[in-house]
Amino acid sequence: QVQLKESGPGLVQPSQTLSLTCTVAGFSLTSYNVHWVRQPPGKGLEWMGVIWNTGGTRYNSALKSRLSISKDTSKSQVFLKMNSLQTEDTATYYCARDRLNYGYTGVMDAWGQGASVTVSS
């Protein structure tokens, strides 16, 4: 059964770095790409970036200077790091699997339940 689960701190101070982990099960990170998407409270979804099965990455240009996505295939984990956090980064952060193995579609067929992150002092 395909599963993704986000974990990380619920509270981050302004200007600090956010670190989130997405632990996956039921598929291999060597076969599938994984996306990160976030959703501020009461607002819509924003695509943040993707790490491909090959390990390459692509980021939303609006976040590129602050964002890093990496993975540990042996542990079935994908990592998100974003620095210089501000209050507007308060959101639920989701990881999601791309629908196609060994390819890219931009369609996310399995999602985690999300990790809520509040940026506040």
Add this chain to the structure above:
Amino acid sequence: DVQMTQSPSNLAASPGESVSINCKASKSISKYLAWYQQKPGKANKLLIYSGSTLQSGTPSRFSGSGSGTDFTLTIRNLEPEDFGLYYCQQHNEYPPTFGAGTKLELK
């Protein structure tokens, strides 16, 4: 980036009725549009991709249509579990972008 405009923002209907949600892209995205359902406490669910292809497990009462810039999600014979938030997303080019969402509520 491709801007996605969804309408209506809110929609009230009763079980058994049919509803349509529209999504308009700021430029042509060919057929590459996906629809997702979001419900509290549950993982987001992919319903349809490439405009009209039902994801495995999506009930046949859901259908998608459109191409270019204008797309529609239609839900026929609404079931109680269909109420929630719906988002469209273009998957034609980077970055993938989403509509602002449509809240389907029980009338």
